[in-house]
Amino acid sequence: MGVAAKPSGSEGDLAGTTGSAPAIDVTNLRVRYRRAKTDALSDLDLRVHQGEAVALIGTNGAGKSTLLRCLVRLIEPTGGRIAISGTEVTGASRPALRAIRRDVGFVFQRYHLIPRLTAFHNVVQGAMGRHGSRCSWPSTSPGDVRQEAMQCLERVGVAAFADRRVDTLSGGQQQRVAIARMLMQRPRVILADEPVASLDPASANAVLDLMCSIAAERGVTVIMALHQIELALRYADRVIGLRNGTLDFDQPAGDCDETQLNPIFAESTT
Amino acid sequence: MTEPATRTAPPPRVRRPSLLTLVIVLVVGALLVHGWTEGATVRPDSLLTGVFRLSEFVDDAVPPDVSRVGPILAALLVTVEMALLGTIIGVILSVPLAVMAARNTTPHWSLYGVSRAIITVSRTIPDLIWGLIFVIAVGLGPEAGVLAITVDVMGFCGRFFAESIEDIDPGRIEGLRAIGAPRAGVIVGGVIPACLPSFVTTSMFALESSARSSVVLGLVGAGGIGIELATSMTLLRYDEALTIILAILVVVVAFERLSAAIRRRVLGV
Numbered sequence: 225m226g227v228a229a230k231p232s233g234s235e236g237d238l239a240g241t242t243g244s245a246p247a248i249d250v251t252n253l254r255v256r257y258r259r260a261k262t263d264a265l266s267d268l269d270l271r272v273h274q275g276e277a278v279a280l281i282g283t284n285g286a287g288k289s290t291l292l293r294c295l296v297r298l299i300e301p302t303g304g305r306i307a308i309s310g311t312e313v314t315g316a317s318r319p320a321l322r323a324i325r326r327d328v329g330f331v332f333q334r335y336h337l338i339p340r341l342t343a344f345h346n347v348v349q350g351a352m353g354r355h356g357s358r359c360s361w362p363s364t365s366p367g368d369v370r371q372e373a374m375q376c377l378e379r380v381g382v383a384a385f386a387d388r389r390v391d392t393l394s395g396g397q398q399q400r401v402a403i404a405r406m407l408m409q410r411p412r413v414i415l416a417d418e419p420v421a422s423l424d425p426a427s428a429n430a431v432l433d434l435m436c437s438i439a440a441e442r443g444v445t446v447i448m449a450l451h452q453i454e455l456a457l458r459y460a461d462r463v464i465g466l467r468n469g470t471l472d473f474d475q476p477a478g479d480c481d482e483t484q485l486n487p488i489f490a491e492s493t494t
Numbered sequence: 495m496t497e498p499a500t501r502t503a504p505p506p507r508v509r510r511p512s513l514l515t516l517v518i519v520l521v522v523g524a525l526l527v528h529g530w531t532e533g534a535t536v537r538p539d540s541l542l543t544g545v546f547r548l549s550e551f552v553d554d555a556v557p558p559d560v561s562r563v564g565p566i567l568a569a570l571l572v573t574v575e576m577a578l579l580g581t582i583i584g585v586i587l588s589v590p591l592a593v594m595a596a597r598n599t600t601p602h603w604s605l606y607g608v609s610r611a612i613i614t615v616s617r618t619i620p621d622l623i624w625g626l627i628f629v630i631a632v633g634l635g636p637e638a639g640v641l642a643i644t645v646d647v648m649g650f651c652g653r654f655f656a657e658s659i660e661d662i663d664p665g666r667i668e669g670l671r672a673i674g675a676p677r678a679g680v681i682v683g684g685v686i687p688a689c690l691p692s693f694v695t696t697s698m699f700a701l702e703s704s705a706r707s708s709v710v711l712g713l714v715g716a717g718g719i720g721i722e723l724a725t726s727m728t729l730l731r732y733d734e735a736l737t738i739i740l741a742i743l744v745v746v747v748a749f750e751r752l753s754a755a756i757r758r759r760v761l762g763v
Contacts, residue, residue: 296672298668298671298672322674322675322676323674324674325671325672325673325674326673326674327674328672330669330672330673332665332668332669334665335669336665336666336668336669337666337669338666338669338670338683338684338687338688339666339688340687340688340690340691341687349670349673349675349679349683349684350673352670352673352674352675352676352679352683353673353674353675356676356679357675357676357678357679357682357683359679359683360675360678360679360682360683360684361682361683402669405673409673409674
């Protein structure tokens with residue numbers, strides 16, 4: 225809601241660093257999994273501006289996760305081109321890819337924290353992109369990283385659990401820790417793969433509120449895969465529907481209502 | 495249309511065995527018969543005389559002779575220390591070996607092949623033979639024993655560490671890779687902490703088996719209590735031998751208790 229006014233404002237202050245290149249630029253993207261008969265994504269084109277909040281909706285298997293993972297090559301695309309903030313992702317060398325991933329925060333449905341380690345430890349690891357392997361353990365991390373990790377935990381409201389093992393925390397708390405770890409990256413783009421699908425409605429709202437308000441504060445681009453149309457309309461500036469690996473629908477969130485979006489879920493039960 | 499009702503008789507009592515079953519039975523049978531002719535037997539008459547001879551041994555051995563208990567305990571201490579050092583070195587070497595030998599963390603397929611080969615060779619050659627080999631290499635004494643145990647532990651831990659790395663939830667690694675973490679950071683900060691409980695329990699099993707093998711390694715001159723036992727036996731000092739056997743029993747049981755306690759704590763938390 226409060227997110228709506230953000231894109232124009234943030235574009236101005238980031239213009240110096242990003243130039244005129246869109247935050248995310250995807251052309252003709254194609255993905256086919258090994259041994260699959262059809263493409264998971266076929267000839268997909270997508271352009272997202274810096275500071276935009278985009279919701280990806282679609283059924284299971286529509287290609288939402290594949291698209292998000294592809295953007296940072298956690299899945300290798302079969303064909304096409306991807307650029308993030310003007311930097312080529314497809315064909316990037318290993319170190320170049322690491323540098324791209326460093327600027328892109330990824331939030332997963334199942335949090336993907338390292339179990340048995342404390343919340344603080346997990347958040348410190350978010351600095352590994354910048355500082356390398358020394359941040360894999362808090363005891364060898366520089367002091368400012370440790371300070372920043374505490375600030376990130378405070379920002380997401382779980383500073384009180386810094387010393388607790390993450391596998392003893394609730395789902396909502398774990399997702400907050402995951403967001404804090406992502407904040408440590410100081411990302412320019414946030415990709416969220418069904419960040420609230422494992423959470424109850426109240427925590428889901430709280431987590432999305434948190435993620436989107438942080439993104440708005442810092443002018444960060446957000447692409448989030450969501451299952452709930454209602455949440456997509458509330459938190460995104462723009463809604464994109466995926467069906468069977470192709471772009472089915474693309475409109476500003478203000479221009480669409482739920483009845484218009486429901487077919488995306490209804491028709492694609494193939 | 496075949497009607498189910500036409501079948502009145504129950505299924506046959508005995509099914510004809512498959513060809514594979516027949517082959518297995520024939521091969522095993524042939525091996526047993528051949529073995530019997532070669533002396534791999536259990537004959538009632540020799541069992542009977544054997545029991546009488548065993549009772550002679552027991553007569554001689556009881557009461558155990560504790561006059562040399564000092565040197566025996568000293569040798570036993572060395573045995574325990576051999577097991578400890580060998581296990582520690584073996585476990586430490588197993589970690590990088592397992593990282594290379596796990597399909598999801600190996601840096602390169604050639605390293606995967608090499609480390610798998612090292613693990614297989616370490617595991618398939620029995621510890622006593624490693625003992626013999628290292629006695630040739632570094633001479634008689636506990637050092638050969640330590641090396642033999644190290645290699646034995648590498649074969650055991652390398653394999654099970656690698657398996658537990660391969661069983662790790664791929665999402666957790668993906669989470670760190672998405673941060674842009676370097677490969678070493680993913681392993682040190684993610685893979686190893688996530689696998690730690692299974693690493694500890696495996697290491698404890700390795701320690702138990704090292705405690706047992708360090709006892710026997712002395713028999714081939716690789717240091718420790720085994721040499722004492724061999725000497726007492728060849729000198730027919732059965733009472734002394736019994737003291738040694740009892741001491742070994744206590745130590746091995748103690749090791750097993752200790753490792754069980756540690757495993758329970760690690761798994762329980």
